[in-house]
């Protein structure tokens with residue numbers, strides 16, 4: 396196998412791992428906290444968060460995704476009126492995960 400092939404496999408492996416992480420942590424989080432207001436039907440603020448189903452879709456819409464992360468960081472979303480809050484992050488939530496890495 397050439398070096399390039401080895402490298403290519405490594406990158407593919409990494410992408411698959413990212414995809415798995417995304418499915419295991421980010422998607423359940425969005426479904427639990429955001430999809431109620433940001434689903435397909437008349438999404439609030441015109442933000443349809445259920446459109447993000449793969450790491451690829453996030454990469455394509457990275458600008459919108461960084462706006463989403465901003466909302467999460469500033470805790471503007473989910474809003475006060477939401478039924479569920481992110482104030483008790485589970486270890487699997489991306490917010491808790493990123494906080495854990497920063498601390």
Ligand code: HEC
Nearest residue numbers: 428429431432433439440442462463466472473474476477
């Ligand atoms: C109770 C309903 C509700 C929930 C739950 C909710 N949002 Fe929102 N979201 C809104 C409304 C209403 C707007 C548009 C008005 C506004 O900006 O306040 C909005 C706007 C946004 C915007 C666009 C803001 C901008 O400045 O353009 C983003 C990004 C967003 N929400 C992300 C999220 C994320 C991520 C979650 C889950 C953690 C979430 N929202 C959960 C109601 C909700």
